[in-house]
Amino acid sequence: MAEAAANGDVRGGGVPRPTNPMVTPLLTDLYQFTMAYAYWKAGKHLDRAVFDLYFRKNPFAGEFTIFGGLEECIRFIANFKITEEEIKFLQTVMPTCEDGFFEYLSSIDCSDVEVYAIPEGYVVFPKVPLMRIEGPVAVVQLLETPFLSLVNYASLVTTNAARHRLVAGKSKNLLEFGLRRAQGPDGGISASRYSYMGGFDATSNVAAGRLFGIPIRGTHSHAFVSSFMGLHEITDKGLTSSDGSNKREDFVSLVQNWLIRIQDSSSLRGTFGETSQSELAAFTSYALAFPNSFLALVDTYDVMRSGVPNFCAVALALNDMGYKAVGIRLDSGDLAYLSVETRKFFHAIEKDFGVVGFGKMNITASNDLNEETIDALNKQGHEVDAFGIGTYLVTCYAQAALGCVFKLVEINKQPRIKLSEDVTKVSIPCKKKCYRLYGKEGYPLVDIMTGEDEPSPKIGERLLCRHPFNESKRAYVVPQHVEELLKCYWPGNSSDSREELPSLHEIRTRCIQHLDRMRPDHMRRLNPTPYKVSVSAKLYDFIHFLWLNEAPVGELQ
Numbered sequence: 001m002a003e004a005a006a007n008g009d010v011r012g013g014g015v016p017r018p019t020n021p022m023v024t025p026l027l028t029d030l031y032q033f034t035m036a037y038a039y040w041k042a043g044k045h046l047d048r049a050v051f052d053l054y055f056r057k058n059p060f061a062g063e064f065t066i067f068g069g070l071e072e073c074i075r076f077i078a079n080f081k082i083t084e085e086e087i088k089f090l091q092t093v094m095p096t097c098e099d100g101f102f103e104y105l106s107s108i109d110c111s112d113v114e115v116y117a118i119p120e121g122y123v124v125f126p127k128v129p130l131m132r133i134e135g136p137v138a139v140v141q142l143l144e145t146p147f148l149s150l151v152n153y154a155s156l157v158t159t160n161a162a163r164h165r166l167v168a169g170k171s172k173n174l175l176e177f178g179l180r181r182a183q184g185p186d187g188g189i190s191a192s193r194y195s196y197m198g199g200f201d202a203t204s205n206v207a208a209g210r211l212f213g214i215p216i217r218g219t220h221s222h223a224f225v226s227s228f229m230g231l232h233e234i235t236d237k238g239l240t241s242s243d244g245s246n247k248r249e250d251f252v253s254l255v256q257n258w259l260i261r262i263q264d265s266s267s268l269r270g271t272f273g274e275t276s277q278s279e280l281a282a283f284t285s286y287a288l289a290f291p292n293s294f295l296a297l298v299d300t301y302d303v304m305r306s307g308v309p310n311f312c313a314v315a316l317a318l319n320d321m322g323y324k325a326v327g328i329r330l331d332s333g334d335l336a337y338l339s340v341e342t343r344k345f346f347h348a349i350e351k352d353f354g355v356v357g358f359g360k361m362n363i364t365a366s367n368d369l370n371e372e373t374i375d376a377l378n379k380q381g382h383e384v385d386a387f388g389i390g391t392y393l394v395t396c397y398a399q400a401a402l403g404c405v406f407k408l409v410e411i412n413k414q415p416r417i418k419l420s421e422d423v424t425k426v427s428i429p430c431k432k433k434c435y436r437l438y439g440k441e442g443y444p445l446v447d448i449m450t451g452e453d454e455p456s457p458k459i460g461e462r463l464l465c466r467h468p469f470n471e472s473k474r475a476y477v478v479p480q481h482v483e484e485l486l487k488c489y490w491p492g493n494s495s496d497s498r499e500e501l502p503s504l505h506e507i508r509t510r511c512i513q514h515l516d517r518m519r520p521d522h523m524r525r526l527n528p529t530p531y532k533v534s535v536s537a538k539l540y541d542f543i544h545f546l547w548l549n550e551a552p553v554g555e556l557q
């Protein structure tokens with residue numbers, strides 16, 4: 001709801017426009033328009049074509065991917081219309097094309113296009129169509145680039161987020177901090193949205209929070225700490241206690257007294273000397289501004305000799321006034337060691353001053369974190385409760401693109417194939433149905449593609465599942481549960497009813513549930529087991545028949 005409202009104009013049968021106003025029919029490659037013209041010239045533009053959108057290899061050396069970006073594709077086609085002004089511009093780009101073509105272009109929409117897709121947030125695998133798009137060939141051709149642009153990064157960053165969640169574990173808070181490092185504003189907004197979808201808890205990106213209802217969180221920066229010179233800068237020193245008693249105290253004096261008491265306490269005596277007064281002033285000021293949610297960045301000068309003792313002095317002063325501090329953020333140094341030492345310090349405070357719960361104070365870590373560093377921290381042992389992750393998450397540093405493609409699989413009911421020297425690049429022809437077959441233990445066992453007219457797999461019935469290209473790889477499966485994967489998201493001429501577009505929060509919940517349902521060996525970081533993607537025996541035979549038919553026979557001289 002908030003999404004539609006924030007996005008203003010709602011058209012296309014109640015489907016809002018794409019989130020990014022740059023997503024228009026012109027956000028495509030020139031060759032889509034030149035091909036559309038050539039189809040039109042040949043009188044072929046209304047030929048009924050079926051395209052599959054899929055990827056060939058899982059990213060990040062993993063064996064799974066999460067599908068993201070579907071809602072934006074549906075928003076795009078629901079509102080697809082080339083404006084008069086855009087037509088005029090296209091005429092300048094393609095000056096040799098006949099007027100009749102531009103009249104045709106101005107008449108098209110996607111009312112006769114059908115989109116069947118795997119629901120957003122599902123765990124998906126190579127070669128299985130994420131989307132099957134059917135319609136007049138010229139129109140569907142125009143959808144290729146925008147669809148790929150909407151799905152490729154969305155799926156990649158959702159998968160990246162899910163991988164960070166898997167390595168961090170369920171109990172940790174994951175905060176997306178990437179806006180400043182993302183590939184521009186659209187990259188940043190998309191990263192926040194799809195990181196949340198992939199299992200992050202919150203974002204620092206305020207605009208994304210507003211647009212998508214993602215929880216917004218944040219701490220403060222080093223600049224805030226170093227901007228203070230000393231406690232004398234704090235003019236309004238008073239803090240009113242939280243208990244409604246109107247008790248007001250000189251908070252600065254309270255903090256100073258606590259710092260002395262910590263320095264003299266039995267377990268911490270001698271562990272630190274003079275702390276930074278600049279930092280103490282910054283923390284005190286921040287606590288005065290946010291007494292209910294005080295969290296301090298403790299690594300500007302020295303974590304153990306200044307940041308943590310200063311934080312504790314302020315947190316204990318807040319405690320006297322009935323407020324509970326949140327915790328600290330570490331943004332440099334050895335995060336395993338520093339988090340463990342900080343935790344010991346917190347426990348010592350709890351013990352020495354009898355402040356129940358102080359030992360459990362939140363520790364957030366940031367600084368160029370990624371899957372590997374979090375894995376390393378886990379192996380070393382750490383006390384971090386929350387990870388703030390920017391650069392490696394949003395730029396998908398470990399893999400630049402997912403490599404989704406959009407391939408013609410049928411035209412006018414004639415199956416088509418794209419051949420390649422590289423067998424992984426050979427497309428799987430035909431308008432297909434796709435199923436996920438579940439085994440006895442409740443795990444998905446295999447995805448299978450069949451021809452459109454083949455009977456669907458049945459529970460309890462043995463079915464031969466074949467590798468699409470490798471003759472010797474095949475297995476019988478007796479499914480305990482069968483799920484048809486491609487659902488109708490844009491019915492076009494068909495009589496199927498349209499699937500609802502769930503909220504981002506619902507997609508996130510679904511994504512987490514689906515990841516939980518996978519067999520653990522597919523999900524592990526090191527040498528995961530590939531999930532099997534197969535075709536029916538009939539489709540296998542047909543692929544190889546068509547392959548032989550289309551591949552020219554070489555001549556040896």
Ligand SMILES: Nc1ncnc2c1ncn2[C@@H]1O[C@H](COP(=O)(O)OP(=O)(O)OP(=O)(O)O)[C@@H](O)[C@H]1O
Pocket residue numbers: 331332333334335336337366367368369370373376377380
């Ligand atoms: N215990 C650890 N094990 C493995 N990697 C770690 C550990 N602690 C921190 N890291 C990672 O090591 C890198 C440290 O970065 P870098 O060498 O720039 O040091 P820094 O602490 O940021 O230094 P500076 O104080 O100059 O900012 C970061 O990517 C961080 O996530």
Ligand SMILES: O=P(O)(O)OC[C@H]1O[C@H](OP(=O)(O)OP(=O)(O)O)[C@H](O)[C@@H]1O
Pocket residue numbers: 177178180181221222331366367368369388389390391392
């Ligand atoms: O490290 P990332 O995963 O990209 O997360 C975002 C970073 O952004 C902030 O740093 P800032 O821009 O202040 O600069 P810094 O690198 O000097 O800390 C924050 O302190 C994090 O370190």
Ligand SMILES: O=C(O)c1cccnc1
Pocket residue numbers: 177178204217218219220329366388390
């Ligand atoms: O709130 C934070 O701590 C934050 C936000 C963005 C980038 N780095 C840190």
Ligand SMILES: [Mg+2]
Pocket residue numbers: 331366367368
């Ligand atoms: Mg940093």
